[in-house]
Amino acid sequence: MNKNLPLICPSCESLLKVKQLHCERCETEVTGLYSLPIMSQLAMDDQKFILDFVKASGSLKVMAQNMKLSYPTVRNRLDDIINGINKLERNGQ
Amino acid sequence: MDNSYLMNPFIRIAGYKSLLIGFAGLLLISFISYITGTHFNGLLFVGFAKDSKFVYYLLEHIIGWISIFIFLYLSGIILSKTQFRLIDVLGTSLLARLPLIIAPLIRLLPYFQSFVFQSWEMYFIYGVYLLSVIWTIVLLFNAFKISCNLKNERLIISFAVSMILSEITTQLILNSITFKF
Numbered sequence: 001m002n003k004n005l006p007l008i009c010p011s012c013e014s015l016l017k018v019k020q021l022h023c024e025r026c027e028t029e030v031t032g033l034y035s036l037p038i039m040s041q042l043a044m045d046d047q048k049f050i051l052d053f054v055k056a057s058g059s060l061k062v063m064a065q066n067m068k069l070s071y072p073t074v075r076n077r078l079d080d081i082i083n084g085i086n087k088l089e090r091n092g093q
Numbered sequence: 094m095d096n097s098y099l100m101n102p103f104i105r106i107a108g109y110k111s112l113l114i115g116f117a118g119l120l121l122i123s124f125i126s127y128i129t130g131t132h133f134n135g136l137l138f139v140g141f142a143k144d145s146k147f148v149y150y151l152l153e154h155i156i157g158w159i160s161i162f163i164f165l166y167l168s169g170i171i172l173s174k175t176q177f178r179l180i181d182v183l184g185t186s187l188l189a190r191l192p193l194i195i196a197p198l199i200r201l202l203p204y205f206q207s208f209v210f211q212s213w214e215m216y217f218i219y220g221v222y223l224l225s226v227i228w229t230i231v232l233l234f235n236a237f238k239i240s241c242n243l244k245n246e247r248l249i250i251s252f253a254v255s256m257i258l259s260e261i262t263t264q265l266i267l268n269s270i271t272f273k274f
Contacts, residue, residue, distance in 0.1 A: 068105065069104060069105055070103055070104060070105055070106055070107035070108065070111075070181075070239070071107055071108055071178070071181065072103070072107050072108075072177065072178070072181045072239050072240050072242070073103070073104045073105070073107070073239060075175065075177075075242070076175070076239065076242045079174075079175050079242055
């Protein structure tokens with residue numbers, strides 16, 4: 001089962017941070033307070049889109065063919081993701 | 094509703110594909126309009142008279158299409174923050190005109206080929222035409238929205254202004270060339 005990484009606090013709706021990391025092999029645990037990378041803060045669908053976009057060598061045309069969508073639909077989706085990333089970067093500063 | 098082929102085919106069709114399908118549709122609409130004597134003076138006025146050559150019926154549709162394309166494209170250039178393609182605006186704005194075929198198609202039926210002024214047949218054709226124009230406007234709106242990636246008030250205001258300017262331009266051009274046909 002693929003578990004989705006929770007990003008938003010269910011109590012106050014703030015962005016969650018990483019407090020603890022764990023090594024499954026040697027049981028080492030690291031405790032601290034780490035911000036999630038911007039990629040991880042995006043919705044799963046957006047992360048998948050970015051991965052597919054990289055695999056398609058950054059070609060929106062190929063993306064459109066693979067997704068069976070029109071070119072401007074795919075480009076608009078990319079624009080929305082770019083806007084989302086810019087917003088996250090602004091909020092992170 | 095928004096994602097359906099009937100109301101927003103541009104999610105899947107745009108660019109050269111929409112231009113080719115739209116152009117085939119334009120030729121067909123012009124031909125059926127010619128056979129049935131159905132004139133399109135812009136989107137708002139439809140008239141019935143077998144009084145012109147085929148080329149005039151064709152020009153009515155080409156002028157109506159190019160006119161709305163120019164205003165939508167200019168609106169996109171001024172207001173859109175994305176790098177949209179000319180071919181998408183050109184193709185989708187042509188494909189959006191396909192519902193206009195409905196009224197001329199109905200006029201192919203023997204019952205509607207000729208009718209008395211202010212008869213129910215005439216009002217029926219006008220009613221069908223009105224619905225097809227509303228459908229066309231919805232398609233044009235979605236074509237513009239997807240091609241230029243505009244949202245909210247920018248989208249609504251620029252679309253309304255483009256439609257009005259295009260309608261005025263189409264009327265002016267068609268009125269100025271009518272006597273030549």
